[in-house]
Amino acid sequence: EAGVAQSPRYKxxxxxxxxxxxxxxxxxxxxxxxxxxxxxQGPKLLIQFQNNGVVDDSQLPKDRFxxxxxxxxxxxxxxxxxxxxxxxxxxxxxxxGLAETDTQYFGPGTRLTVL
Amino acid sequence: xxxxxxxxxxxxxxxxTPVLLRCNYSSSYSPSLFWYVQHPNKGLxxxxxxxxxxxxxxxxxxxxxxxxxxxxxxxxTKPSAHMSDAAEYxxxxxxxxGNKLTFGTGTQLKVEL
Numbered sequence: 001e002a003g004v005a006q007s008p009r010y011k012x013x014x015x016x017x018x019x020x021x022x023x024x025x026x027x028x029x030x031x032x033x034x035x036x037x038x039x040x041q042g043p044k045l046l047i048q049f050q051n052n053g054v055v056d057d058s059q060l061p062k063d064r065f066x067x068x069x070x071x072x073x074x075x076x077x078x079x080x081x082x083x084x085x086x087x088x089x090x091x092x093x094x095x096x097g098l099a100e101t102d103t104q105y106f107g108p109g110t111r112l113t114v115l
Numbered sequence: 116x117x118x119x120x121x122x123x124x125x126x127x128x129x130x131x132t133p134v135l136l137r138c139n140y141s142s143s144y145s146p147s148l149f150w151y152v153q154h155p156n157k158g159l160x161x162x163x164x165x166x167x168x169x170x171x172x173x174x175x176x177x178x179x180x181x182x183x184x185x186x187x188x189x190x191x192t193k194p195s196a197h198m199s200d201a202a203e204y205x206x207x208x209x210x211x212x213g214n215k216l217t218f219g220t221g222t223q224l225k226v227e228l
Contacts, residue, residue, distance in 0.1 A: 004158065031214075042205050042218030043159070056215065091159070100147050100166055100214050106159040 002026065004107035006092050012113045018080040021110045025073065025094030031055075033104065034067055034077050035091040043091055049075065050098060079112075087114045117142040119189075119206045121219040129227050134178075134193040136222045138206030141187065148189045149207040149216070150180055159205070165189065176200070201226045 005024040013019050025032050030051050035043035046065065048056040051072040060067070064083070069075040079086055089109040095102040122137040140146060150162040163174025170182040180191045189206060206219040 040220070042207075042220050043216075044218070045215065048215070093159075095214060098214055100209060102214055103161055103164070104214065104216060105161075106151075108156070108158045 004092055004094055004105055006090075006107040006110055008110055009108065010111050010113075012115065013082055014115050015084055016081040018078065019082055019112060020076055020078045021090050021092075021112075023075045023077070023092030023107060025075070025092070026105055028096070029094035029105075030072070030097050031095045031102070032069055032075050033093040033095075034075070035093065037089040037091055037109070039088070046077070055098070082112075082114045084114050087112060117144075117146060117208045117210060117217050119148075119208045119217065119219040121206050121222050123222050124220065125223045125225065127225040127227060128196045130198055131195050134191070134196045134200065134224065136191040136204050136206075136224065138189045138191065138219060139187050140189055140206070140208050142208055142210065144210050147209045147214075148180075148182060149209070150174065150178070150189075150191050151205045151207055151218075152202050153205065153221075154202045162191070162204075196224075196226045198226050198228075200224060 032049045034046045037043040046060045047067045049069045067077045089111050091109045092107045093104040095104045118141045120139045147166045149164045151159045153159050163172045165172045165182045173179045178193045203221045207216050
């Protein structure tokens with residue numbers, strides 16, 4: 001079974017530039033998550049989708065971050081404009097659904113460096 | 116509100132000796148608890164999870180954890196460390212009945228010869 005795919009794996013940009021990350025979840029998984037992992041910290045949930053609808057985006061800095069999952073499969077996370085403090089690994093995860101027994105499976109992440 | 120505290124940021128053991136990674140949790144509800152492992156340049160992998168069934172949970176690669184409500188703890192153990200166990204380990208909590216994960220700050224496990 002193919003896992004969660006993410007691209008690119010690494011990205012270096014200058015502050016005030018824009019950047020986008022792509023995620024392809026495990027086939028059949030209705031729920032998709034984006035996490036931010038700052039160096040030395042645990043991942044923090046940014047946004048959670050159920051099919052193409054947003055379940056929770058309370059931790060997403062909406063003035064600069066946006067995410068979409070238009071067809072309920074792939075998802076894109078965008079940062080515009082980027083700040084130095086956005087340097088982190090951005091992790092995508094997926095699960096069958098929202099039940100507590102539905103395990104979240106994580107992709108390898110995209111490491112973003114903002115200069 | 117829910118949270119987890121990982122009591123050690125770094126743990127170093129010799130190969131073949133026991134591993135103990137400590138985690139305390141705080142939750143208003145009966146929580147689900149997890150341990151995830153993160154190897155360098157790889158995605159997070161689920162080691163084991165507790166969801167209100169048996170309090171002693173067995174996971175992959177010989178790891179296990181015991182849910183102790185009286186101590187609000189969920190420590191991860193392994194009888195004998197292997198070099199391949201060197202990685203970062205995260206204790207994670209979610210509210211009972213849901214799957215919104217809150218991660219601890221991680222424990223870096225080093226295994227020496």
